[in-house]
Amino acid sequence: MTTATETTTTATASIARAVEPDTAGVAAEPAAAAGLADTAVLARDLRRSFADREVLGGLDLRIRRGEFLALLGRSGSGKSTLLRAMAGLDPDFTGQLLVPQRRSVVFQDPRLQPWKRVLDNVVLGLPGSRSENRAQGLAALTEVGLAQHAQAWPVTLSGGEAQRAALARALVREPELLLLDEPFGALDALTRIRMHGLLRELCRRHRPAVLLVTHDVDEAVLLADRVVVLTEGRLGPAHEVRLPAERPRSHPEFAALRAALLAALGVLAESGSEVEAS
Amino acid sequence: MTTAAALAPPSAPPPAAPSVRPAEDGAPLVDAAGLSRPRRPRVPLPRPLRRLAGPLILVALWQLAGNLGAIDSRVLATPGQVLSAGWELARTGELASNLLASLARVAQGLVIGVSLGVLLAVLAGLFRLGEDLVDSTLQVLRSLPVLGLLPLVIIWFGVGEEPKVALVVFATVFPVYLNTYAGIRGVDSRLVESARVLGLSRVGLIRHVVLPGAVPGFLVGLRFALTSSWLVIIIAEQLNATSGIGYLMNQAQAWYRTDIIVLGLLIYGLLGLGADAVVRLLERRLLRWRRGFDGN
Numbered sequence: 001m002t003t004a005t006e007t008t009t010t011a012t013a014s015i016a017r018a019v020e021p022d023t024a025g026v027a028a029e030p031a032a033a034a035g036l037a038d039t040a041v042l043a044r045d046l047r048r049s050f051a052d053r054e055v056l057g058g059l060d061l062r063i064r065r066g067e068f069l070a071l072l073g074r075s076g077s078g079k080s081t082l083l084r085a086m087a088g089l090d091p092d093f094t095g096q097l098l099v100p101q102r103r104s105v106v107f108q109d110p111r112l113q114p115w116k117r118v119l120d121n122v123v124l125g126l127p128g129s130r131s132e133n134r135a136q137g138l139a140a141l142t143e144v145g146l147a148q149h150a151q152a153w154p155v156t157l158s159g160g161e162a163q164r165a166a167l168a169r170a171l172v173r174e175p176e177l178l179l180l181d182e183p184f185g186a187l188d189a190l191t192r193i194r195m196h197g198l199l200r201e202l203c204r205r206h207r208p209a210v211l212l213v214t215h216d217v218d219e220a221v222l223l224a225d226r227v228v229v230l231t232e233g234r235l236g237p238a239h240e241v242r243l244p245a246e247r248p249r250s251h252p253e254f255a256a257l258r259a260a261l262l263a264a265l266g267v268l269a270e271s272g273s274e275v276e277a278s
Numbered sequence: 279m280t281t282a283a284a285l286a287p288p289s290a291p292p293p294a295a296p297s298v299r300p301a302e303d304g305a306p307l308v309d310a311a312g313l314s315r316p317r318r319p320r321v322p323l324p325r326p327l328r329r330l331a332g333p334l335i336l337v338a339l340w341q342l343a344g345n346l347g348a349i350d351s352r353v354l355a356t357p358g359q360v361l362s363a364g365w366e367l368a369r370t371g372e373l374a375s376n377l378l379a380s381l382a383r384v385a386q387g388l389v390i391g392v393s394l395g396v397l398l399a400v401l402a403g404l405f406r407l408g409e410d411l412v413d414s415t416l417q418v419l420r421s422l423p424v425l426g427l428l429p430l431v432i433i434w435f436g437v438g439e440e441p442k443v444a445l446v447v448f449a450t451v452f453p454v455y456l457n458t459y460a461g462i463r464g465v466d467s468r469l470v471e472s473a474r475v476l477g478l479s480r481v482g483l484i485r486h487v488v489l490p491g492a493v494p495g496f497l498v499g500l501r502f503a504l505t506s507s508w509l510v511i512i513i514a515e516q517l518n519a520t521s522g523i524g525y526l527m528n529q530a531q532a533w534y535r536t537d538i539i540v541l542g543l544l545i546y547g548l549l550g551l552g553a554d555a556v557v558r559l560l561e562r563r564l565l566r567w568r569r570g571f572d573g574n
Contacts (some may be wrong), residue, residue: 087475088475089471089474089475103475105475106473107468107472109468111468111469111472113469113486113487113490114567115490115491115567116486116490116495116567124473124476124478124486125473125476125477125478125482127477132376135358138410153566153567154567155567155568155569169476172475173476238314
């Protein structure tokens with residue numbers, strides 16, 4: 001939740017203004033506000049409506065540098081809308097939203113260009129020389145365990161492999177903010193477990209600020225430092241995850257947090273089976 | 279279940295019928311191995327040969343009818359006569375020079391027409407102004423029958439090479455334009471979005487996402503263009519020409535040389551097949567990513 005100072009129009013040098021319709025074209029003002037030095041994302045009174053329907057109703061949110069924040073919500077709660085605004089894909093919100101210059105997005109579908117080989121997909125849009133990029137791209141593919149598929153066509157990859165390639169494509173840009181839009185939603189359960197481990201490992205190494213949008217409570221508790229629930233365009237209170245790094249499911253705190261989050265989502269946990277709250 | 283049948287290699291002859299055997303109690307069980315195996319009688323000939331047999335039988339009957347005097351050679355020459363006419367024309371060099379004349383016209387028209395079609399499709403596909411100006415205009419022009427332009431084209435260009443090339447251009451621009459434009463507009467918006475997030479510029483987007491995505495549509499257009507270019511050149515060469523396969527056929531008509539006319543038809547057919555093979559080769563090369571097959 002908002003813990004920032006009253007600075008509304010300034011940002012630290014590395015925080016660039018996201019698409020801000022009110023003041024479009026105004027360059028980001030240089031440093032000031034010492035309170036923003038450790039901030040990766042700052043949203044103040046963020047609103048977005050589609051036609052007459054208000055999807056985001058005045059959000060305040062701050063993500064610290066290196067923090068892994070999970071945003072939980074039912075479908076239609078506005079979580080993807082918030083992520084798209086942070087990605088710079090939505091010019092039509094109002095309010096203030098400060099995000100870093102280097103951002104990467106992993107969508108639910110891998111969205112690899114089918115006519116480019118895996119490595120060419122990973123380095124697509126990178127500045128710098130071709131050979132330099134290819135070396136970096138190959139390193140990123142090695143990190144996600146796909147180096148041997150660097151020259152493969154995307155159509156030959158399995159769902160999990162394609163999503164790992166998308167992850168490599170996001171990380172090769174060394175993002176300050178990594179936006180994950182239900183990235184494992186389309187994978188089978190076993191692949192998802194392996195992807196959780198991989199993502200945790202990659203985040204430990206690269207330390208980007210992460211926003212994970214998901215409707216999977218377990219996934220949020222397994223991965224995030226902090227979990228917030230979005231309900232009909234409004235954020236609920238934040239839940240800090242105070243668990244050992246391995247996140248053992250047997251830990252009593254795990255079950256307690258899970259129950260609290262399910263309750264916030266409007267689902268009652270009853271002896272292992274979830275019941276819809278009326 | 280009969281383990282022997284289930285474990286048998288696929289090449290083993292299928293059982294005559296799924297063997298039905300009583301279960302310990304209840305309904306009888308059926309051998310699953312026999313269920314999906316086709317029980318069609320085997321024909322020793324490979325499929326391509328069998329498919330070739332139909333046309334060959336037809337040609338043989340045609341030749342036979344000619345030999346028996348059932349067909350007047352002024353009405354329709356026999357396959358043998360067509361072949362010997364072909365040999366005769368090839369020997370004198372007439373066949374090669376006329377074939378080259380036709381090929382040159384089609385090639386020139388195709389190069390101009392296809393380039394123009396792609397250029398217009400890119401203008402209309404990428405720019406709002408281009409769409410408003412180009413698309414509506416081409417949709418109107420498209421409805422004109424190409425061959426109806428013949429008299430006008432002759433007035434404009436006379437009776438030299440230009441009217442024939444112009445007709446081929448006119449016949450090829452539209453299929454290439456329509457399909458390439460649809461290809462550009464049909465590029466998955468999610469791919470465009472993901473490329474934009476990666477920081478691609480507008481030029482980069484066009485080069486890496488939009489144009490590669492339009493290639494399948496373009497190839498469909500190219501295939502139509504090749505077909506209609508031969509169609510147009512046949513007519514154009516029969517009306518006013520001093521060379522070309524169509525000219526050869528037109529001359530033959532004056533002398534009731536049905537053997538040369540059928541020869542001309544045969545050549546047009548072969549050229550059409552050749553053009554199709556070229557596009558298929560292009561497809562295999564340009565659309566490798568579709569099946570991920572590299573040929574090795």
